[in-house]
Amino acid sequence: MMEKMIFGRFIPGESFVHKLDPRAKLLFVFAFIVIVFIANNALTYGLLVAFTLVVILMSRIKPYFLINGLKPVLFLMIFTFLIHILFTKEGDLLFELGFVKVYEEGLRQGIFISLRFLVLVFMTTILTLTTSPISITDGLEVLLNPLKKVKFPVHELALMMSIALRFIPTLMDETDKIMKAQMARGSDLSAGSLKDRIKAVVPLLVPLFVSAFKRAEDLATAMEVRGYKGGEGRTRYRQLKWQLKDTLILVFLVVFAAGLWMLRG
Amino acid sequence: MDIKLQQVAYAYAQGTPFEKRALFDVNLAITSGTYQAIIGHTGSGKSTVLQHFNALLRPTAGQVVLGSRVIEAGKKQKNLKEVRQKVGIVFQFPEHQLFEETVLKDIMFGPMNFGVSAEQAEKRARELITLVGLPDSVLEKSPFDLSGGQMRRVAIAGVLAMQPDVIVLDEPTAGLDPRGQREIMDMFYALHKERGLTTILVTHSMEDAARYADEIAIMHEGRCVLSGTPTALFSDVERLRQYRLEVPRLVAFQHKIEQLIGQKFPELSLTEEQFAKQLAAITKAGERL
Numbered sequence: 369m370m371e372k373m374i375f376g377r378f379i380p381g382e383s384f385v386h387k388l389d390p391r392a393k394l395l396f397v398f399a400f401i402v403i404v405f406i407a408n409n410a411l412t413y414g415l416l417v418a419f420t421l422v423v424i425l426m427s428r429i430k431p432y433f434l435i436n437g438l439k440p441v442l443f444l445m446i447f448t449f450l451i452h453i454l455f456t457k458e459g460d461l462l463f464e465l466g467f468v469k470v471y472e473e474g475l476r477q478g479i480f481i482s483l484r485f486l487v488l489v490f491m492t493t494i495l496t497l498t499t500s501p502i503s504i505t506d507g508l509e510v511l512l513n514p515l516k517k518v519k520f521p522v523h524e525l526a527l528m529m530s531i532a533l534r535f536i537p538t539l540m541d542e543t544d545k546i547m548k549a550q551m552a553r554g555s556d557l558s559a560g561s562l563k564d565r566i567k568a569v570v571p572l573l574v575p576l577f578v579s580a581f582k583r584a585e586d587l588a589t590a591m592e593v594r595g596y597k598g599g600e601g602r603t604r605y606r607q608l609k610w611q612l613k614d615t616l617i618l619v620f621l622v623v624f625a626a627g628l629w630m631l632r633g
Numbered sequence: 634m635d636i637k638l639q640q641v642a643y644a645y646a647q648g649t650p651f652e653k654r655a656l657f658d659v660n661l662a663i664t665s666g667t668y669q670a671i672i673g674h675t676g677s678g679k680s681t682v683l684q685h686f687n688a689l690l691r692p693t694a695g696q697v698v699l700g701s702r703v704i705e706a707g708k709k710q711k712n713l714k715e716v717r718q719k720v721g722i723v724f725q726f727p728e729h730q731l732f733e734e735t736v737l738k739d740i741m742f743g744p745m746n747f748g749v750s751a752e753q754a755e756k757r758a759r760e761l762i763t764l765v766g767l768p769d770s771v772l773e774k775s776p777f778d779l780s781g782g783q784m785r786r787v788a789i790a791g792v793l794a795m796q797p798d799v800i801v802l803d804e805p806t807a808g809l810d811p812r813g814q815r816e817i818m819d820m821f822y823a824l825h826k827e828r829g830l831t832t833i834l835v836t837h838s839m840e841d842a843a844r845y846a847d848e849i850a851i852m853h854e855g856r857c858v859l860s861g862t863p864t865a866l867f868s869d870v871e872r873l874r875q876y877r878l879e880v881p882r883l884v885a886f887q888h889k890i891e892q893l894i895g896q897k898f899p900e901l902s903l904t905e906e907q908f909a910k911q912l913a914a915i916t917k918a919g920e921r922l
Binding site: 542545548552570579 | 650684687689714717718720721722724727729730731732742743746747777791792795
C-alpha cells in the first residue's frame with residue numbers, strides 16, 4: 369500500500385530541469401502559480417498548456433508519475449468543474465437534462481478552471497519529482513533568509529522540514545510493520561463497520577506515536593552530542609550553485625508572462 | 634499443520650517503476666510438528682518468506698499451502714483471519730506492537746480478535762505471563778512502564794495467547810541479554826514439544842538453529858538454496874561459506890580439536906552436552922591406550 373505513494377516523490381535524473389538550481393526552480397514555480405491566473409481566454413490557456421508540456425518534455429519524466437501526482441486532486445478538479453457547469457448561468461444554453469441546464473459560459477469556465485488545476489499540479493509535481501527534498505529545503509532556507517531580519521526562525525524551520533522529510537519513509541516503514549504485526553494478531557483494518565475500523569486504528573497509532581517520540585528524543589540527543597547548537601555560524605556541506613541557465617529560465621518566464629498579459633482578453 | 638511453498642516468487646511494489654523482486658522460485662515443505670529453522674545472510678529474503686506463512690504477503694507467482702488453505706498468486710483471498718489464528722508470528726522487536734493500557738489487555742487483544750470470550754482470554758493471559766517468566770503483578774501495569782526485555786516477553790505472550798498451531802519466530806531474541814535469550818528459546822522449544830506445534834525460526838544464529846531445529850533451510854538471494862538436517866548442513870563448511878554463512882562455533886571448535894588430535898568425533902556436536910560426551914569418550918579411550 370505504502371509502496372504505491374508516488375506524490376511528492378523524487379526521481380533522480382540528469383535532465384535540464386533536474387540540474388537547475390533549486391532556488392531557481394522554487395522561484396519559477398511560485399511565479400508560475402501567479403502567472404497561471406493571467407490567462408483568461410482560449411489562446412492564453414492554450415499557451416499555458418503548451419508551456420507546461422514543454423517543461424514536462426524537458427524534465428524527461430515518464431507520464432506515469434505525473435498522472436499519479438494528479439490522483440489526490442482529481443476529485444477536487446471534477447468537483448469544481450461540475451460546480452461551474454451547474455451554477456454558471458451565462459451565455460447561450462447548450463443543452464438541458466431535466467433540471468440540469470448547461471450554459472456555454474459554464475462549460476468554458478469549467479474547462480478553464482480544470483486546466484488551471486492541471487497545469488498547477490503538473491508544475492508542482494515536476495518540481496518535487498526533479499528536486500530532492502533536501503535541495504528544496506536548502507533552496508527555501510536561502511530564499512526565506514531575508515525574513516531573519518524580522519526574527520523569523522528560518523534556519524529552524526528549514527531544519528524541521530528536512531528532518532520531517534527524512535523521517536517520512538522511516539515512519540511509513542514503521543507503520544507497515546506495526547500494521548502487519550497487528551494484522552497477525554487478528555486486527556482487521558479493511559473490514560467491518562466504520563466504528564470497528566476506527567477502533568482498529570488505535571493499535572496502530574499508539575505504537576507509532578510511542579516510537580516517533582522515542583525517535584525524536586534519540587535524534588535530539590544525537591544532535592546535541594555532536595555539538596549542534598543552532599544555525600548561527602554554521603557552514604554548509606551542500607553548496608548551491610547559481611548558473612547562467614537559472615537566470616535564463618527566470619528571464620524567459622518573465623517574457624512569457626508579459627506575452628500572456630498582452631494576449632489576455 | 635503442513636506448510637508448503639511452491640515456486641513462490643514475490644516482488645515488492647509490483648507493477649510500479651520501484652518494483653523490487655525479493656523472492657524467486659522458493660520451494661519449501663514443512664511437515665506438521667517440525668521445528669524448522671530458516672537461516673540466511675542479511676537481505677536473503679528470510680523476512681519476506683516469513684510473511685507468506687500467514688498471508689500477510691501473497692505470492693506474486695506460485696502458491697502457498699497452509700494446511701487446507703491454498704493461497705495462490707493473483708487470486709483474491711477472503712477471510713484470512715482463520716489462517717492468521719492458526720499461524721502466530723512473533724516479529725522482530727515485537728515489543729513495538731504493544732499499545733493497550735495494561736499488559737493484561739494487550740495479551741487479550743489477539744485472542745479476542747478471534748472471537749475468544751473475555752474470561753477465556755484473561756485466563757490464557759494469566760497462564761502465559763508465568764510461562765514467559767514474568768510475575769503476575771505486571772498484568773495490571775502499563776506495558777510502557779516495563780523494561781525492554783519484559784516488554785518483549787509480554788509481546789510474545791500476546792502472540793501465544795492466540796493458541797496458534799504454527800509459531801513463526803523472526804529473530805525473537807535479538808537485543809536480549811544472553812540469559813534472557815536462552816530462557817526464551819528454551820521456552821519456545823518446550824512449548825513446541827509439549828503442544829506438538831510446528832515452529833519456524835528465522836534467525837542469524839547458527840547456534841540456535843543447530844540446537845533446536847529438526848530441519849534447516851538456507852536462503853540466499855531470494856532463493857531457498859539448501860535444506861536438510863542440521864548435521865547434514867553443518868558438515869559442509871565450504872558450501873555454507875559460499876552462502877556467506879559460518880558453521881556454529883561449537884562445530885568449528887570440534888573441527889579444530891579433530892585437526893589437532895588427528896581423530897574424528899563419531900558425530901557432529903550440535904549441543905554442548907553432545908560435545909562434552911564425545912570429548913569425554915575420546916579422552917577416556919586415549920587414557921586406556
